[in-house]
Amino acid sequence: MSEQQVSQDLQGRVALVTGASRGIGRATALELGRRGATVIGTATSESGAQKITEGLQAAGVAGEGMALNVTDAASVETVLKAIAEKYSAPLILVNNAGITKDNLMMRMKEEEWDDVMETNLKSVYRMSKACLRAMTKARWGRIINISSVVATMGNMGQANYCAAKAGMEGFTRSLARELGSRNITVNAVAPGFIATDMTEVLPEEQKEFLVKQVPLGRLGQPEEIAAAVGFLASEPAAYITGETLHVNGGMNMR
Amino acid sequence: MSTIEERVKKIVAEQLGVKEEEIQNSSSFVEDLGADSLDTVELVMALEEEFETEIPDEEAEKITTVQEAVDYVNAHQ
Numbered sequence: 001m002s003e004q005q006v007s008q009d010l011q012g013r014v015a016l017v018t019g020a021s022r023g024i025g026r027a028t029a030l031e032l033g034r035r036g037a038t039v040i041g042t043a044t045s046e047s048g049a050q051k052i053t054e055g056l057q058a059a060g061v062a063g064e065g066m067a068l069n070v071t072d073a074a075s076v077e078t079v080l081k082a083i084a085e086k087y088s089a090p091l092i093l094v095n096n097a098g099i100t101k102d103n104l105m106m107r108m109k110e111e112e113w114d115d116v117m118e119t120n121l122k123s124v125y126r127m128s129k130a131c132l133r134a135m136t137k138a139r140w141g142r143i144i145n146i147s148s149v150v151a152t153m154g155n156m157g158q159a160n161y162c163a164a165k166a167g168m169e170g171f172t173r174s175l176a177r178e179l180g181s182r183n184i185t186v187n188a189v190a191p192g193f194i195a196t197d198m199t200e201v202l203p204e205e206q207k208e209f210l211v212k213q214v215p216l217g218r219l220g221q222p223e224e225i226a227a228a229v230g231f232l233a234s235e236p237a238a239y240i241t242g243e244t245l246h247v248n249g250g251m252n253m254r
Numbered sequence: 255m256s257t258i259e260e261r262v263k264k265i266v267a268e269q270l271g272v273k274e275e276e277i278q279n280s281s282s283f284v285e286d287l288g289a290d291s292l293d294t295v296e297l298v299m300a301l302e303e304e305f306e307t308e309i310p311d312e313e314a315e316k317i318t319t320v321q322e323a324v325d326y327v328n329a330h331q
Contacts, residue, residue, distance in 0.1 A: 136296055181292060 008036035009235045014063075014083065016090035018043045018070055018127060019097030021048040023196035024146060026055065026223035028094055030229040033061025037092060040083050042068035058094045063087070068122035080130045087132030092233050095124045095168075096146040100159040100198060113160045120164035124171060128186075132179070141184035142233045145172050146225070148193040149248045165190075169244050176242030185241035189228045192248025194220040215250035258305075258331075262323045265304055269297045279321040293317075301327070 015032040019025040020041025029041040033056060040063050041052040066082065069075040083090060098120045101112035128143055132199025135141030150158055151165035167187050176186040193199055193210050199219065202210070213216060228247045231237050246252060256264070259279070266279070267274045270287045275280075283289040283297060296313045305327050317323050 103259075133299060178292065181290070 001229050006034055007234065010092070010132045010233060011036035012021065013029070013037045013092055014087045014090045015039050015092035015094065015233065016083065016127075016131065017094040017096055018068065018123070019043070020052050020065065023059055023198065024191060024194060024222045024225045025094070025096040026052070026230045027226035028096060028146075029056065029063075029221070030059050030061065031226035031234060032092065032094075033059060033063065035230050035234065037063075037233075038087055039063035041065050042070075042079065042091065042097070044069055053061050070127060071118045073126060075127050076130050086132070089138075090131055091135055091138055091140055092142045092144075093127060093131045094144045094146065094229055094233075097123060098101065098146065098198075099162075100161050102155050102160065102161070105159050108160065116160040121167045121171075122169055128171075128175060132184075135184050136179070136182045139183045141179070141182070143172075143184065143186040144229050144232050145186075145188040146167075146229075147172075147188040147190040147244060149246065149252050151190060151244075152254075153252050172244065173242045180241060183238075185232070185238065187232045187237075187240060187242070188244040189225060189232065190244050190246045190248070191225045192220055192246075194222055194225060196222060214248070215252045218249065220247065220249055259320075259324050260326050261304060262301070262320060262327065265300045266297065266320060266323075267295065269300050277320055279319070279324070281320050282318055283320075284318065305331070 010032060015037040017025055017029045017039060020029040021043035025041065033039045039056060039061055043049045043065060046067045046236055049065035049067045056063050066079050068079045074243045099116060101116050103112055124145055145168050147168050148165045150162045151169050154162055172186050172188045179186060193216065225247055228245050232240065232245065263274050263277050266277055270289050270293055272287050281287055283294055289297065298309055298317065301323060302309055307330055313326065317326055
C-alpha cells in the first residue's frame with residue numbers, strides 16, 4: 001500500500017485485536033496502528049505473539065503481541081490485566097479470533113460444534129465483557145466483531161461456523177443497544193472470501209467456483225477488511241452502531 | 255478518613271452525575287436520582303471497587319437507595 005496521509009485520530013487509544021498473527025487480524029492490527037493506536041495483538045502461542053511483536057515493530061506501531069486463549073476465562077483476565085498495567089485498558093476491541101471445523105451436518109461431531117461455538121462466539125462474550133468496564137468509565141469505546149458473509153448466506157458444511165457468526169451479529173445489535181448511552185459503538189464487519197490461510201485450504205475447484213459468485217471477480221485482500229475495521233474504529237464512524245458492514249466484492253448484495 | 259456514608263455518596267454523585275448535596279440517605283437511585291438500569295449496574299460495580307467486595311446479583315437488586323448501599327457495606331466490612 002502506498003504511503004498515504006492517514007488521520008492519526010486513534011492516537012493515545014489502546015486497541016486489542018484477537019487472532020492477530022495472520023490474515024485479517026494481522027492486517028487489522030497494522031491498520032489500527034497506522035491510524036495511531038497502540039496495538040495489542042493476540043495469538044494462541046508465544047511464538048505467534050512474538051511474530052506479532054516483530055510485525056508491529058517493523059511497521060513502527062506501538063504495542064506488542066501477547067499469548068491469549070480466548071476460550072479460557074483465566075487467560076483473558078491475565079492478559080487484560082497485563083495490558084491495563086503496561087499501557088491502559090483497551091477502548092477498541094476487535095474480536096477476530098476464529099476457527100473452522102467444517103463437516104456436513106450428518107457427520108458433524110458435537111466436539112466440532114462446541115469448539116467453533118467456544119472460539120468464535122463465546123469468546124466474543126468473554127472478551128467484550130472483560131473490556132466493558134473501562135469503556136463505560138471512559139464514556140468511549142469501539143467493539144468490532146469480525147463476522148462472515150456466510151452468517152447471512154449460509155454455507156454447506158459450515159452449520160457450526162454460520163451459526164456462530166450469525167449469533168455474533170445478533171450479539172452485536174444487542175450490545176449496541178445496551179451501550180449506546182455510554183458512547184460505545186458495537187459493529188460487525190462481514191468479510192466475503194478473503195485470501196487468507198482459512199480460504200487457502202479450499203480445493204482449487206471450489207475457489208474458482210467461489211470467485212464466479214463475486215461480481216468483482218476476485219478474492220478480497222485482508223487489508224480491504226482491515227480498512228473497514230479502521231473506519232468503524234475512527235471518530236468519523238461515531239454515529240454507526242449495531243451495523244454489519246459487508247465487504248464481499250458484491251457476492252451478497254441485499 | 256471519610257465515613258462509609260460519605261464515600262457512598264461520592265460514588266453515587268460521580269456515577270449518576272448529580273451534586274453530593276442533592277443526595278439524601280433516602281434517595282432512590284432510579285426514582286430520585288434518575289438512574290437507568292445500566293447506571294445501577296455501574297454503580298454496584300463502582301461500590302465493589304471502592305469497598306473491595308463482591309456484591310452478588312441477588313443482593314445488588316436490593317440496593318435501591320443510598321441508605322441501603324451504606325447498610326450493605328456496613329454489614330459486609
